[in-house]
Amino acid sequence: MTGIRLAAPAPGWSIDADVVIVGSGVAGLTCALRCTAAGLRTVVVTKARLDDGSTRWAQGGIAAALGDGDTPEQHLDDTLVAGAGLCDETAVRTLVTEGPDAVRRLIATGAHFDTDPDSGAIQLTREGGHHRRRIAHAGGDATGAEISRALVDAVRAQAVEFIENALVLDLLRDAQGHTAGVTLHVMGEGQHDGVGAVNAPAVVLATGGMGQVFAATTNPAVSTGDGVALALRAGAEVSDLEFVQFHPTVLFLGAGAEGQQPLVSEAVRGEGAHLVDADGVRFMLGQHELAELAPRDIVAKAIMRRMQEQGAAHMYLDGRHFGADMWENRFPTILAACRSHGIDPVTEPIPVAPAAHYASGGIRTDLHGRTTVPGLYACGEVACTGVHGANRLASNSLLEGLVFAERIAADLVEAAGRTPGVPTEPATVLPLIAPDARHGIQQTMSQGAGVLRSAQSLGDAADALEAVHLGARHDAAGSGKSAEPGVESWETTNLLCVSRVLVAAAQEREETRGCHWREDHADRDDAQWQRHLVVRLTDDHRLVVCRTDTAAFEPVQETLPKEQHQ
Ligand code: SIN
Numbered sequence: 001m002t003g004i005r006l007a008a009p010a011p012g013w014s015i016d017a018d019v020v021i022v023g024s025g026v027a028g029l030t031c032a033l034r035c036t037a038a039g040l041r042t043v044v045v046t047k048a049r050l051d052d053g054s055t056r057w058a059q060g061g062i063a064a065a066l067g068d069g070d071t072p073e074q075h076l077d078d079t080l081v082a083g084a085g086l087c088d089e090t091a092v093r094t095l096v097t098e099g100p101d102a103v104r105r106l107i108a109t110g111a112h113f114d115t116d117p118d119s120g121a122i123q124l125t126r127e128g129g130h131h132r133r134r135i136a137h138a139g140g141d142a143t144g145a146e147i148s149r150a151l152v153d154a155v156r157a158q159a160v161e162f163i164e165n166a167l168v169l170d171l172l173r174d175a176q177g178h179t180a181g182v183t184l185h186v187m188g189e190g191q192h193d194g195v196g197a198v199n200a201p202a203v204v205l206a207t208g209g210m211g212q213v214f215a216a217t218t219n220p221a222v223s224t225g226d227g228v229a230l231a232l233r234a235g236a237e238v239s240d241l242e243f244v245q246f247h248p249t250v251l252f253l254g255a256g257a258e259g260q261q262p263l264v265s266e267a268v269r270g271e272g273a274h275l276v277d278a279d280g281v282r283f284m285l286g287q288h289e290l291a292e293l294a295p296r297d298i299v300a301k302a303i304m305r306r307m308q309e310q311g312a313a314h315m316y317l318d319g320r321h322f323g324a325d326m327w328e329n330r331f332p333t334i335l336a337a338c339r340s341h342g343i344d345p346v347t348e349p350i351p352v353a354p355a356a357h358y359a360s361g362g363i364r365t366d367l368h369g370r371t372t373v374p375g376l377y378a379c380g381e382v383a384c385t386g387v388h389g390a391n392r393l394a395s396n397s398l399l400e401g402l403v404f405a406e407r408i409a410a411d412l413v414e415a416a417g418r419t420p421g422v423p424t425e426p427a428t429v430l431p432l433i434a435p436d437a438r439h440g441i442q443q444t445m446s447q448g449a450g451v452l453r454s455a456q457s458l459g460d461a462a463d464a465l466e467a468v469h470l471g472a473r474h475d476a477a478g479s480g481k482s483a484e485p486g487v488e489s490w491e492t493t494n495l496l497c498v499s500r501v502l503v504a505a506a507q508e509r510e511e512t513r514g515c516h517w518r519e520d521h522a523d524r525d526d527a528q529w530q531r532h533l534v535v536r537l538t539d540d541h542r543l544v545v546c547r548t549d550t551a552a553f554e555p556v557q558e559t560l561p562k563e564q565h566q
Contacts, residue, residue, distance in 0.1 A: 002177060002539050003426035004233040005170040006493060008485045011183055013196040016420075017043040017161075019412055020182055020198040021206060022168045022227065025055035026144075027380030027401035028206035029151035033109070034409030036160045040416060043198050044162040045184055047207075047222045050155065051148045054208040054223060054381065055398065058144025059265035059333060060127050061137035062106075062402075063395035064099040067124045070132050072096040079396060082129040082295040083389025084514035085530055086240070091386035094367055095396065095403050102402040103136065111150035113138045126270035127394035128248075129295035133270075135395045141265050141333045147398065163192060167487055168207070168226065171234040171376060172197060174421020179203050179375025181423050182230075187487060201420040202375050202412055205231060205363065206405070209381040213499045214356035215446040218247055218263045224491045225498035227382035231363040232497060232537040233430065236371045239384045239534045239548075240361025241498070242505035245392055245515045246451045247357035248299040249275075251350065252314035253341060258442070261355050262337040264317055266394050269293055271330065273319035275303065276349060278312050297391045297515040300354040304451050307353070316349035354451050358397065360388040360515065361505075364534060369408035372536075375418075377408050390514025428539060431472045431482035432489040433496050441468065441495050449503050454520045458507045465500050504545050505533040 019035050021028045024046035035042040046053070065075045075096040080087050107113065113136045114123045124133040138146035155162065165187040172181040181199040186192045207227030211219025228238055249269070251262040269275070269292040274282050283306050288294035294302075303315050319327070324346045327335045331345075338345050363371050363378035365385050371378050380401040387400050448461025476482040483489040511525040512518050531549045538544060 003171065003173065003235055004428045004430050004537065004539065004541065005426040006233070006485070006490055007429050007432050007482060008169050008183065008185070008490070009195045011195050011197040013192055015043065015192070015198055017041045017198055017200040018416060019202040019204060020045060020200045021204045022182065023053060023206035023208060023380070023382070024050045024162070025053035025206060025208055025380055025401060026147055026151065026398050027405045028204070029155055030402055030405035031204055031206065031379060031409050032160050033151070033154055033158060034406055035412055036158050038409065038413040040412060042160055043200070044155070044160060045166045045168055045182070045198065046162065046164055047167055047226070049164050050152050050162060052220065052222060053148070054219060055144045055401070056148045057218065057220060057263070058147070058398055059141040059263055060267040060395050061125065061135040061143040062103060062147070062398040063130065063134050063393065064103045064136065064399055065096060065134060066100055066103065066122055066136060067133055070134055072099070074132060075099070075134060078130050079387070079393045082391050082393035084391055084524065085526060086389035086514065086532065088386025091367060095387050095400055098403045099399045102399070102406060106147065106150070106402060109150055109154050111138065111147050114140065125267045126293060127266040128269070128290070128293050128299060129393045130293070135267065135270070137267065139332070140329060141267060141331045144398070167490060168230065169195070169490060170230060170426065171203060171373070172199070172423035172425060173234070174423065176421060177374065178421055179373060180421050183425065185487065185490070197423065199420060199423050201418045202377065202415070204369070204377040204379055204408055205382050206379045206401070207382045209359045210498050211356045213442065213445050213495050213502065214450065215258045215442040216250070216261050217356040218250055218261060219356070220260055224495050226491070226494045227378065228362055229494035229497040231371060231373070231376065231378065232501065232535070233426070234373050234376065235536065235539070236373045236376060237364040237534050237536045238362060238501060239364040239532050240390070241359070241502045241535065242509050242516045242533065243360035243388070243390050243514055244356055244502065245296060245358040245360055246300045246354040248296060248303050248354050249317050249352040250355040251338060251341065252353045255313050262341070264334055264350055264352055265331070266296070268317060268319055268331060268334065271322070273317050273322070275299070276316045276318050277306050278310050295391060296394060297517070300451060300515070301517060303354055314351045314353040317352045318349040319345055320347060320349065358392055360390065360392045367407065368411040369404050370411070379404050379408055390516060428541070430493065431476035432485060433468060433472050433492045434483040435488035435492050437468050438492045438495060441465065441492070441499055445499050449506055451517060453506055453516070453518050455507070458503055462503050462507060465496060465503060468496055469500065501535045501543060504543060505535060508533055508545055
């Protein structure tokens with residue numbers, strides 16, 4: 001049996017299903033609803049509560065060509081520009097053409113978007129990189145919360161089976177290497193408790209992002225890269241992990257602030273707020289034709305540069321001219337978050353700085369969400385469909401989750417009836433990393449692989465991560481002991497795994513493109529780098545980094561093997 005697994009007790013219970021979906025954001029729940037409606041026995045496994053994923057935190061909205069005069073072609077153009085030469089055009093075309101109907105089906109499922117009181121038409125706003133008003137929103141700035149509410153209600157109404165408070169550990173496969181289910185650990189009392197297994201011939205990873213690898217992020221605490229780490233251990237390919245999007249306007253809570261930070265949606269700029277420096281000067285004017293609404297990477301870089309020039313820890317977002325009514329009605333969530341930290345956007349500019357926000361890369365999939373492991377699918381932020389390229393266009397992520405979840409469900413329904421093989425756990429066991437390494441990993445990643453990177457900073461980060469990794473291996477080899485199995489050590493092991501891959505890819509990419517910014521390679525280098533970095537983990541614990549010229553889902557040409565012992 002190939003693959004690697006986390007050290008964990010043997011499963012003490014098991015259930016059977018046709019498909020197990022890991023994660024309960026827009027991607028996971030949409031897929032679950034479609035599979036259940038088609039008669040597949042579907043089990044959703046989620047790390048916290050059903051409504052606790054990243055989707056709930058999305059503010060700005062969902063992008064789709066729904067407005068008068070807008071077309072999928074224009075949405076495609078904006079997405080390709082933001083993606084800085086690395087989008088898979090076929091994947092983007094799929095997204096933008098299937099997107100509008102997918103949003104209409106979401107509305108039919110019960111999601112209420114903000115509408116114009118007179119015409120009843122869906123209200124649309126703008127965000128960075130969009131040349132048109134194209135972003136549908138709900139509850140002003142609570143779009144994700146409304147989508148999550150509607151999908152959770154529908155899941156309950158359809159009696160979809162779900163297991164909450166469950167950390168998925170590893171993929172099970174049969175003797176032919178086909179997916180046969182997952183192992184998981186359920187926290188708390190209930191029917192299924194401790195380590196168990198869901199046996200199923202298809203697994204959909206919809207586990208969200210990995211923002212928690214950094215010290216400060218907009219992502220919730222559950223976003224520890226578990227899906228990408230699981231897929232790597234199962235032998236799947238991941239791609240484009242170096243492209244981490246740093247959101248330009250995150251509420252600045254102090255230089256040492258850690259963990260999940262409050263987002264100040266790009267929609268605030270879309271409605272006319274200005275970025276100003278410590279002297280009150282609008283520094284985005286003249287930098288890009290869209291000024292504050294330039295693609296996100298350009299705004300984040302401009303903020304960082306101005307911060308460096310002024311020796312400032314943050315910049316400001318000025319929306320005082322909105323007035324109290326607009327703040328209260330259009331941006332109630334952001335207003336409340338700012339006020340809870342003692343800042344009143346009605347009367348003062350909001351201090352903001354970039355923080356880790358979104359993984360543009362992830363597990364490599366085709367247009368049906370299939371990964372390189374048979375029967376294993378990935379959807380949403382955990383996946384790399386080729387839609388985002390080097391930099392995701394704002395508010396394309398909820399849409400990607402919707403569109404590709406439906407495509408995965410269609411593929412699963414078509415493939416239904418496959419007799420599940422006998423599930424087997426991989427023989428090779430990975431030593432666990434002690435939870436007390438977590439803080440150091442996050443600090444290392446923010447210092448070495450943050451918004452601005454260099455060979456030096458990435459090399460330092462790689463060395464520090466390697467030391468943690470080798471320490472765990474030596475402990476396991478010497479005393480036969482590694483950290484005790486448990487949620488915190490499993491999560492820390494996942495964080496270290498994805499951090500090492502991210503840094504290895506960022507070291508390799510010696511250029512500046514999209515949200516990968518190298519101060520020692522300041523320019524985009526299409527001759528060398530109009531290509532993707534694909535990483536996989538071999539059974540003998542090596543990370544293999546390869547380059548491929550195409551985003552299309554083809555076997556990787558191993559033009560640049562680089563190996564590190566995992
Ligand atoms: C925002 O509201 O600014 C975030 C939207 C996104 O990340 O797509």
